[in-house]
Amino acid sequence: MATFLKVLLIIAIIFVCLFVLSFVVYFFNLDMKLTSALEPLLAKGYDKRERKRKVMAARISLLCCHRPGRMKVEIS
Secondary structure, three states, rough: HHHHHHHHHHHHHHHHHHHHHHHHHHHHOOOOHHHHHHHHHHHHHHHHHHOOOOOEEEEEEOOOOOOOOEEEEOOO
């Protein structure tokens, strides 16, 4: 019975430590700071990747300023 309580106590301590760690990450916004630090490295690898198809840029221009519902899309 004593070993069961020790195991239960260890599991409870682990859960409390994980909760405190997650609260610290949330409070100091550490996840977004890590993401912003890794973004240039990830972008460099993504930009070097070869594409199978090219993305066509769509330019949207208004035909008439007083009729905002009418739009013209030009694909280049």
